Amino acid sequence: MSMVDLPLAPRPVSALRIFARNRSAALAGLVLAALLLVALAAPLLAPYAPGAIGVGPAMVGPDAAHLFGTDELGRDVLSRVLYGLRISLLVGFGAAGIATALGIVMGGIAGFSGGLVDDLLMRVTEVFQVIPRFFLAVVLVAFFGASIWNIIGAIAILSWPDIARLVRAEFLTLRTRQFVDAARVAGAPAGVLIFGEILPNALAPVVVNGTLMVGQAMLLEAGLSYLGLGDPSQVSLGLILQEAQQIMRRAWWTTAFPGIAIFLAVLSLNVVGDGLNDVLNPRSRER
Numbered sequence: 301m302s303m304v305d306l307p308l309a310p311r312p313v314s315a316l317r318i319f320a321r322n323r324s325a326a327l328a329g330l331v332l333a334a335l336l337l338v339a340l341a342a343p344l345l346a347p348y349a350p351g352a353i354g355v356g357p358a359m360v361g362p363d364a365a366h367l368f369g370t371d372e373l374g375r376d377v378l379s380r381v382l383y384g385l386r387i388s389l390l391v392g393f394g395a396a397g398i399a400t401a402l403g404i405v406m407g408g409i410a411g412f413s414g415g416l417v418d419d420l421l422m423r424v425t426e427v428f429q430v431i432p433r434f435f436l437a438v439v440l441v442a443f444f445g446a447s448i449w450n451i452i453g454a455i456a457i458l459s460w461p462d463i464a465r466l467v468r469a470e471f472l473t474l475r476t477r478q479f480v481d482a483a484r485v486a487g488a489p490a491g492v493l494i495f496g497e498i499l500p501n502a503l504a505p506v507v508v509n510g511t512l513m514v515g516q517a518m519l520l521e522a523g524l525s526y527l528g529l530g531d532p533s534q535v536s537l538g539l540i541l542q543e544a545q546q547i548m549r550r551a552w553w554t555t556a557f558p559g560i561a562i563f564l565a566v567l568s569l570n571v572v573g574d575g576l577n578d579v580l581n582p583r584s585r586e587r
Contacts, residue, residue, distance in 0.1 A: 315579045325575020328568040335565055339386040346379035350535040359551045369553040371544060377557055380540050385561050387536040388518050391452055392565075395517040398456035400510045403463025404499070410464070411471025412494050422468070425461040433458045437520060441529045448531040451524060455517045466509060470502035504580035511573035515566035522562055537562050 320326045338345060348355045354374040355366075362369045368377035410421040428436075440454035474480060475498060483497050518537075524530055525538025532539070537558045544554035 318579045319575050322575045322578055324571050325578070328571035329575065331564060332568040332572055335385060335561075335568070336389065338382060339389050342382040342386045346376075346382045348376040348379040350380045350383040351375070352379070359547065359554075361551070362553055368557045369551065371551065371554045372547050377540075377554055380535055381537070381557050381561055383535045384537040384540050384558060385565070387448065387534050388521060388538065388562065389514075389565065391448065391455065391521040391536065392514040392518040392569075394452040395455035395459060395521075396510050396513040398452065399459035399513060399517075400463050400506060402456065402460035404467050404506065406460065407464035407467025408471055408494055408499060408502075411468035412475055412490070412498065414472075418468070421464070425464050428458065428461045434520065434523060437524060438527070438529060441524055446524075446529050446531050448534045448536075451521055451529075451531065455520050458520075459513055459517065462513070463506060463509060466505055467502060470505065471498055474498045474501055508573050508577045508580060511569055511576060515569035518562065518566055518569075 319329070352375060355376050356370045356374050358370060358372050358374045360366060360370045366376050366378065368381060371377060371380075406421055406425065410418040437454050437458055440457065441451055444450045444454070475493075480493060480497050483493055488497070521530070521536060522538030522541065525536055526542045526545075528542060530536055530539045530542065540558040541555055544551070544558075548555040
């Protein structure tokens with residue numbers, strides 16, 4: 301057989317191409333990127349400060365002067381939605397990031413150690429999981445105070461057990477693999493085995509679930525704010541909805557636009573999570 305007759309090896313498909321093949325995920329990724337850019341650029345894009353009162357006539361519908369209308373205090377709804385999206389995304393990514401870090405540590409220690417340590421950490425995890433999340437969030441925020449950082453911490457405390465159980469399951473599977481045994485025989489310490497060998501191979505499902513957790517955290521913060529447990533000094537989408545609930549029938553735009561912003565953010569995060577699952581989980585691509 302000549303050189304020209306040799307079959308060509310298939311080119312590896314990049315992760316970006318796999319993600320782009322899922323048109324829903326690609327579109328959701330663009331929407332999410334746009335929302336993030338808008339949130340980051342809120343001080344530049346917002347025509348008014350979010351708390352500025354009397355910038356226009358009260359309860360005027362969307363028009364050329366105020367694209368999203370005004371509320372009962374004459375505040376510009378567009379400006380409030382832009383800043384509110386910024387705070388809601390901060391809560392979502394902040395809480396999800398802290399919860400993911402805690403879950404990786406707890407789940408990694410439990411899965412790698414096994415035995416009594418594993419049993420003890422899993423019992424602690426189960427305690428957090430059996431308590432209704434929203435109820436516990438209300439208790440924590442009411443006890444520690446409704447600052448934005450307390451809300452982020454409370455949501456993170458409620459969310460880490462899911463990541464911990466996922467990481468533990470991955471560690472239990474990976475710790476007996478040959479590449480881990482080879483590193484152990486070579487004298488690698490526990491830290492190298494955990495963070496250098498096992499954890500990088502266990503991150504795929506963690507990334508997917510972490511993405512979904514951002515949306516869950518945003519919804520939880522919106523629920524807390526709607527009940528009056530949000531930070532009154534920070535304009536979030538949930539706080540906007542809470543303040544507009546008394547006038548929503550007379551001024552639909554005061555709740556419609558922040559509601560649409562939450563819907564788009566959470567939906568795009570969930571669809572992007574599905575797309576990441578296609579990229580990181582080969583079994584999902586075979587179906």
